[in-house]
Amino acid sequence: MGTIVVKFGGPAIATPEKIQLVAQRVIEEKQRGLHVVVVISSMTTIRRELRQFAADISDEPSKREMDVLIATGTQMASALLAIAIQERGVKATSLAGWQAGVTTNQQHRNARVERVDTSRIVNHLEQDEIVIVAGFQGVDDKGDITTLGKGGSETTAVALAVALGADHVDIYTNVDGIYTADPNVVKSARKLKELSYDEMLELSNLGAHIIHPRAVELAKKFEMPVIVRSSIVDVEGTLLKGDVEVEKNLIVRGVAYEADVIRLTIGYDSYEAASLAEIFSILAENSINVDIIVQAVIDGVKPTISFTIAKEEFAEALRVLESSKLSLGFSFADFEVGLAKVSIVGSGMVSNPGVAARMFDRLRKEHIAVKMVSTSEIKVSVVVPQEAMVQAANALHDEFHLAERVAIG
Template sequence: MQTVVVKFGGPMLATTEKIVQVAKKVIKEQGRGINLVVVVSSMTSIRQNLRQFASEITHEPSKREMDALISTGAQITSVLLALAIQEHGGKAVSLAGWQAGIQTNEKYGNARIDSIVNKRFEKHFELGEIVVVSGFQGITYTDNISTLGKGGSETSAVALAIALNAERVDIYSTVEGIYTADPQLVEDATKLSVISYDEMLEFSNLGTKILHPRAVELAKNYNMPIVVRSATEDVEGTLIKGDVDMEKNLLVRGVAYESDIIRLTIGYDSYETASLAEVFSVLAENDINVDIIVQAVIDGIKPTISFTISKEEFADALRVLESSKLSLGFSFADFEIGLAKVSIIGSAMTSNPGVAARMFARLGREHIPVKMVSTSEIKVSVVVPQEEMVRAANALHEEFNIAMKEVPAS
């Protein structure tokens, strides 16, 4: 019998009424003759309450204790869902992450899965039970509870699917699938029936919040298919897989964007004092993520290094740079706020030169200034003024005819 792993996020489990709806849905899914594992996130209200309780007691909680505390949120949700399944005629058992055999390293708050010991699942499948697993968590080799950080629940689902040799992972979401752009901002955005792992990785890294990159990367490494589908509508979702016939598909598959980008620039008196390695090593040591990087070294002009960061990390980046100014040797630092990143994505871009030029030409005709550029084999990103983000996204969506009907999944 085939095994399918499904994942439901916090918004779909926000109330007991929604939990009952999910229970009925998974009972129906199991009725198709499969072994079913359901991975759940914590109810948002519970997670917020737990953090609030901790903050009322201490401003500097230990990471180990916070992991033990926060993990209970998903455990409560998994128990409630198991009870709802039982109440509506199904068989179910809830398992915390450690009971499901998810073993991690000891980096509390952002642990990585090392292995899964899946001894218990076959017994529950033989009893006809739906196994409801608390996502976002595991246990260390020293028997301490750990949490997986951002993207932890979908990463749990993919890892379990790999360990159980499942047919696929279904990620139930508030949207019907992966779109060529955000349909709330781009009127002609259309749902993709199929997308490659590499394209999905770019979508995830460039601002699309449906799937975390670490879950996509794990699925790619083990060739585990993922389907992103609606939790409320019975419609086909988007299949994420390795082999997509790019020759028959669109040159550009989608447009992604991210608001509230900040450009930081540091300048040096001479090239000899400028060191990319030292700057970004210091930022990395302080867990500050840097995106687009531009170094300018021109005779007669003081060298500069510019890079983009998110608004959330701006204060930390300034603090780190200021405290390291002497060791890094830069003479000044400046920043620009009110920026956004707009990207075009498509695996077929690899064998089709001229895509970037066409992108820049269209933005030029729209009189949208391009402040920074970053490219890879399957994406081109530009930094533009924040107020031009939506107009740039719509113009590029139209320029590359992304709304054209694409080839169905096969």
């Protein structure tokens, strides 16, 4: 008998009625003759209330206790789904992360899965039960509850699938698959049948918040097929796998964007004083993620290093830089807000030169200023004024004909 792992997010289980719908869908998978393991996120309202309770008690609650607290929300959701399944006459058992054998490192609030012992899950499956696992959590070697941070439930689902040798993972979301762009912004966007792990990883990192990069990385490492599909309607989703059938002439496969990008610039009196390693080591030690980096060294001009960060990390980045100014040796720091990042992604770009030039030319024709650029083998990203973000996304989607259904060949 085959095994699948399915994951449902908070919106899919937000009400008793929605939990009932999820229960029915899970049972239908079971009735196809499969072992079914369900990974659940916590209900958004419950998670918010738990955090507010902690905030009302303490300005700085400990990370350990916050992990214990937040983990209960996911456990509540998994128990409720188990009850709904049992009410339909089907055997089901809910398990907390530690009961499901998920062991992590000791980094509270952002732990990483280190190993999975599936023996208890397998025992329940062999008793013909549906197993519901509280996602987003595990336990470290000290026996303390940990949570996995952003994308934790998706990462849990993929980790369990790998450990169980599952056929595939189904990630149920509020969209019915992966589109060539966000259909709420680009009206001509269309759903893709297949996408490679690398393409999905780039899109996820570039602002397409459908499946977290950590889950994609894990799926790619162990070649675990992942299907992104709708929790609302029963339609075919998008399959993520290693090698995909490339649509003929479709060099670019998707457009992604990210708002609220901030550019920080650090200046030095001399090139000898500038140290990229020292700057980014200090930022990394403080868990500040840096994206596009540009170093300018021009004769007769003071050297600068510019990089982009997310809006929510801006205040912390300024604090870290200011406190480390003497050791880093920079003479000034400046910043620019009101920026966005727009990117094109496609594995076909590797063997097709000139894609970046075509992108830049279209943005020029649209009178959109390009402030920074970053490239890889399968993506090109540009930083543009935020008010031009939607215009740029639509223009690039049109430029590379992503709305057209083209033949496979």
